[in-house]
Structures are given as C-alpha cells and as structure tokens.
Amino acid sequence: MAGTHRIGVFVPTSGPAGIWGPSCRASAELACAEINAAAGGDTVFRLRFVDAGSQPAAVARRAADLIAARRIDSIVGMHTSDVRDALAAAVGRRVPYIYTPLHEGSAPDNVCCLGATPERQLLPALNWLSARYRLRRWYFVGNDYVWPRVSHALAARAMARQGGEVVGSAYVDFDETATDTGRFDAILERIEKRRPDAVLLSLIGQDSVLFNRAFHAAGLARSILRFSCAIEENMLLAMGAAATDGVFVSAGYFAALDTPRNGAFRERYHSMFADRAPALNDLGQSIYEGMARLAVQVTRNRRIAAGVRSDAGFRGLPVYLAEAHGFDFRIVRQLAR
Known part of the structure; x- marks a missing residue:
C-alpha cells in the first residue's frame, strides 16, 4: 500500500x-x-x-x-x-x-x-556590468532585512577592490498595504543629487514594482542603469513596459532561456x-x-x-544575466556554470 x-x-x-x-x-x-x-x-x-x-x-x-x-x-x-x-x-x-x-x-x-549565492549571482554580474558600461558610482536600495544588507556589504567590498564606490544607500521596511509610489520620493531625490551611474536594487516584489515605476516617472532611467537579482517576469508586467528600460537582472532561470x-x-x-x-x-x-x-x-x-x-x-x-525589453527578458550572457 x-x-x-x-x-x-x-x-x-x-x-x-x-x-x-x-x-x-x-x-x-x-x-x-x-x-x-x-x-x-x-x-x-x-x-x-x-x-x-x-x-x-x-x-x-x-x-x-x-x-x-x-x-x-x-x-x-x-x-x-x-x-x-x-x-x-x-x-x-x-x-x-x-x-x-x-x-x-x-x-x-x-x-x-x-x-544562488552572491558569489555566483550578484558579484559576477556587477563585475561584468561595471566593465561593460563603465559604471563606477553605485547607489544601493533594498528592503531592510538580512538578504539586502548582507548582499550589499559584499558588493561594496567588491566595488572598493575594483576602484568603484557606493555613493549612498537606503533601506525601507516592508509595507503590506503600499500602493503609492510616493513613499520613494525622498530616496529618488537623494539618488538624483548623488548622480550614480547605477542602482543596485534589492527590493522585494511589489516594493520593487512601485520603486521602478517612480524611478521611470522621475526621468532617472535615461541616465542611470538599474540592476537586481530579484526582478522577475511578473514584476515586468506590473511595472509597465516603459519602466523596464535600463533594467538588468541576474538569475538562475528565465522563461526566455x-x-x-x-x-x-x-x-x-x-x-x-x-x-x-x-x-x-x-x-x-x-x-x-x-x-x-x-x-x-x-x-x-x-x-x-x-x-x-x-x-x-x-x-x-547556471546563472544568467538578462536585460529587460518591455515585458520580456533577453539573455545577455551566462555568468556561472
């Protein structure tokens, strides 16, 4: 039986x-x-x-x-x-x-x-993006818990070894009821003042969706690249096609593989x-x-x-790096085997 x-x-x-x-x-x-x-x-x-x-x-x-x-x-x-x-x-x-x-x-x-751990997913992508697009100045944004904090600390040390710098960081609490992009206004103002080349984004789910909508609405996407390990296909749909321009993601799986x-x-x-x-x-x-x-x-x-x-x-x-194009991802390269 x-x-x-x-x-x-x-x-x-x-x-x-x-x-x-x-x-x-x-x-x-x-x-x-x-x-x-x-x-x-x-x-x-x-x-x-x-x-x-x-x-x-x-x-x-x-x-x-x-x-x-x-x-x-x-x-x-x-x-x-x-x-x-x-x-x-x-x-x-x-x-x-x-x-x-x-x-x-x-x-x-x-x-x-x-x-995947940061050594296989986050750091190889940062290294490749920094070299490919000459990114030296980074701003970090994440939710306030262990994964963003630890990952960002590793990223900061790696950047320092390669001559890059973290020009600012911001962490936000989870908000189960948030639907307004306005909660990110102060962070976006600081990003605009610090003029980074790129943002390392470690926000979760709907928080990331709202941030990326606000980032696009503020006009920052025209000059600042965004990179995340936690943006996926549902979130591209929720962000809206225009807000995905300039977004890179590393992950172990993409539907487009x-x-x-x-x-x-x-x-x-x-x-x-x-x-x-x-x-x-x-x-x-x-x-x-x-x-x-x-x-x-x-x-x-x-x-x-x-x-x-x-x-x-x-x-x-394996781990891959992809670039968002509207509601889809296009694989750029394989980072780890």
Whole structure:
C-alpha cells in the first residue's frame, strides 16, 4: 500500500512578495503531478500551501502547529530569508526543510538551500556590468532585512577592490498595504543629487514594482542603469513596459532561456495550466527544483531527479544575466556554470 507524504509548500500569497505566489503554486502543482507519476505509486505526494508572506513569527507558528498536528511531513519554501530563519528555529530537525530561492550565502544548518549565492549571482554580474558600461558610482536600495544588507556589504567590498564606490544607500521596511509610489520620493531625490551611474536594487516584489515605476516617472532611467537579482517576469508586467528600460537582472532561470530542457518544461507547464498559467520565473520555478530534490530525498528514486536548470542535478546550477525589453527578458550572457 502506498504511503502518503504531505509537503508544506511555504510561499507568499500576501504582502509585497505576494506577486510571486501564483507562479510558485503552479510550479509546485506541476512538480507534484510529475513526481507522483514517476514515483510509481510507492509514495503519493500531497501539497498543503501555506502563506509565507506575513510576519516571520506568524509563519513559524503556523509551521510548528502543522508539524505538531502531523499535517505536513516536510517543507519546501520560497520566501524571504527572515521568514526562513524563523521557520528554521521553529521546525528544528523534525521535518526536512528545503529553501529554494537565491539567498545571501549563509543559513541555519537544518535548512537545505538550493538557490544562488552572491558569489555566483550578484558579484559576477556587477563585475561584468561595471566593465561593460563603465559604471563606477553605485547607489544601493533594498528592503531592510538580512538578504539586502548582507548582499550589499559584499558588493561594496567588491566595488572598493575594483576602484568603484557606493555613493549612498537606503533601506525601507516592508509595507503590506503600499500602493503609492510616493513613499520613494525622498530616496529618488537623494539618488538624483548623488548622480550614480547605477542602482543596485534589492527590493522585494511589489516594493520593487512601485520603486521602478517612480524611478521611470522621475526621468532617472535615461541616465542611470538599474540592476537586481530579484526582478522577475511578473514584476515586468506590473511595472509597465516603459519602466523596464535600463533594467538588468541576474538569475538562475528565465522563461526566455533557449535550452532543450526549458523548452520541454514550458510545454508541460502550459499544457497543464493553459490560459490560466501564471508567468514562469526564477522564483516560482525554483519551487519545481526543490520539489524534485525533496522527492529524491524521500523516495531514493533517481528517476525523479531531472530538473530543468542543469544536467548536473543540484550542483553547479547556471546563472544568467538578462536585460529587460518591455515585458520580456533577453539573455545577455551566462555568468556561472
């Protein structure tokens, strides 16, 4: 008789990161269907979606309650790293916990992190962009939590070694209700006065959408390049085509990747969801990779291990640099193999 394994899929469906939720959910549902088909009936996987877009302590309490009630047997999460750290403390080693997105390079030792670190994603892109476009003066903008702070500190040290400089920085709290670009007026005024060559942008979800709309409306995009590791296809749609001019992004996955694996993945994804399909993107697709990793861990069935990003399994995943063109990305180069 087949056993049942219940995966708690912790993804944001509210707050600034909620814009990522539909893509994450769809990728998890596709992965679950494919894993169950490949597992041959020995283990049946079921999904329980949990909103990871609220306060970290609230998400952690929800996880602890579900584990205590034996309603989930594992966690696959795509959410901010402050939520990750709260979850890790609450979960301990009671269930496996796989964290799928990019991250700052350190995490609690009971978490299996799959995403790219700054050494593979952020720093190579900064180096290439600085050389290609002669960018020396940078301004940093991010949400006020661990990933932007740690990533920006690494970037500042790397720039100093190469003769660049950080001419200013600003950090903003998450605002679950913000819809007005005016909250960024003061930051944009400081950017205009400091006259950087480029902005390193580490805002999350809707906060980044609002900032980029305001940046474009202020006329700054004509002379200042923007670079981010956390802008994806849904956000281009929300920003509006005009506001994406001059935006570069590095990530481990883009829907536009022209590879046989991604072509087959896109076909399966759109066959399953048809006109209801949310946009494919790096953060959502990382859930698919995490689900495959978990299934192998639980079943020891290597037939499930084929992800989309690489033939090398979960080691040495590639990272790409892309430029936004309207509502799409065009791949510029591969940064890491």
